Amino acid sequence: MVIALAIIFIYVLAHIGxxxxxxxxxxxxxxxxxxxxEYSAPDEIRLGKELIELEGDxxxxxxxxxxxxxxxxxxELVRTQFLANVxxxxxxxxxAIQGYLETLRDGAINDPKVNKGFLDKAILRxxxxxxxxxxxxxxxxxxxxxxxxxxxxxxxxxxxxxxxxDMTIIAEEKNLQLKLVEVDQDIKVFGDKxxxxxxxxxxxxxxxxxxxYGKIELEVAKKEDFVYxxxxxxxxxxxxxxxxxxxxxxxxxxxxxxxxIGGTGLGLAIVKHIIEAHGSKITVESTVGKGTxxxxxxxx
Numbered sequence: 001m002v003i004a005l006a007i008i009f010i011y012v013l014a015h016i017g018x019x020x021x022x023x024x025x026x027x028x029x030x031x032x033x034x035x036x037x038e039y040s041a042p043d044e045i046r047l048g049k050e051l052i053e054l055e056g057d058x059x060x061x062x063x064x065x066x067x068x069x070x071x072x073x074x075x076e077l078v079r080t081q082f083l084a085n086v087x088x089x090x091x092x093x094x095x096a097i098q099g100y101l102e103t104l105r106d107g108a109i110n111d112p113k114v115n116k117g118f119l120d121k122a123i124l125r126x127x128x129x130x131x132x133x134x135x136x137x138x139x140x141x142x143x144x145x146x147x148x149x150x151x152x153x154x155x156x157x158x159x160x161x162x163x164x165x166d167m168t169i170i171a172e173e174k175n176l177q178l179k180l181v182e183v184d185q186d187i188k189v190f191g192d193k194x195x196x197x198x199x200x201x202x203x204x205x206x207x208x209x210x211x212x213y214g215k216i217e218l219e220v221a222k223k224e225d226f227v228y229x230x231x232x233x234x235x236x237x238x239x240x241x242x243x244x245x246x247x248x249x250x251x252x253x254x255x256x257x258x259x260x261i262g263g264t265g266l267g268l269a270i271v272k273h274i275i276e277a278h279g280s281k282i283t284v285e286s287t288v289g290k291g292t293x294x295x296x297x298x299x300x
Contacts, residue, residue, distance in 0.1 A: 211235030
């Protein structure tokens with residue numbers, strides 16, 4: 001009897017061993033297929049009823065792996081597109097500067113009718129190139145997490161008055177009026193003054209570029225624990241189909257016009273990142289031929 005039980009026990013152990021070896025082999029095969037990207041959907045992975053919990057874990061691993069691969073492909077595409085855009089944007093001013101200098105070298109330097117004009121144009125292109133490089137540095141620091149913001153409370157009215165004072169000269173060159181709508185003198189907001197100034201200067205510059213007459217308004221509205229800052233113009237406006245894309249890097253609504261009046265194509269992308277770093281969101285409303293309004297909120 002004892003011998004019979006021992007034989008049965010050995011048989012059972014051998015059977016269990018073979019079964020486990022088969023299951024382990026099956027698991028290894030599934031993992032290899034996942035590694036080699038041979039599955040198209042998690043439902044293709046099957047281990048059987050006894051290993052249903054492990055099967056669920058492996059399916060979850062497969063989905064995470066698939067998402068990681070998809071994200072890497074998207075990042076690679078974005079990186080490739082970004083490098084192509086940077087190359088194109090750098091090439092434009094560099095070729096222009098090269099053209100002006102070669103023309104001057106080939107004899108135009110002695111022609112008083114064109115020499116100063118060509119030098120002025122070359123200098124302007126170098127300034128545009130410098131702006132582009134500065135914006136590239138800013139956006140790379142923001143997206144890599146290397147840009148450190150210094151948050152503190154500051155007086156909003158004084159801050160906005162300084163910006164308007166600085167930008168009024170530029171607005172007046174186009175016969176535009178830059179107006180700060182009355183602001184509560186005691187309001188203090190929480191944020192990085194340097195980066196918020198960069199945001200507002202960029203938005204006001206855009207309004208000046210795309211407005212031919214009238215005024216540009218900077219307005220403040222307080223709601224509960226937030227202050228909303230608005231930059232409003234009566235310029236050419238933005239088509240509805242472009243509104244969702246204007247914060248993309250290098251996206252231009254009208255490429256020829258944008259380049260003619262200056263700009264790097266990175267300004268609004270930088271604005272978006274800075275405002276999001278303040279826990280807010282930049283919004284835009286626009287009507288073609290009637291104007292555009294950008295707004296964002298800050299904590300008080």
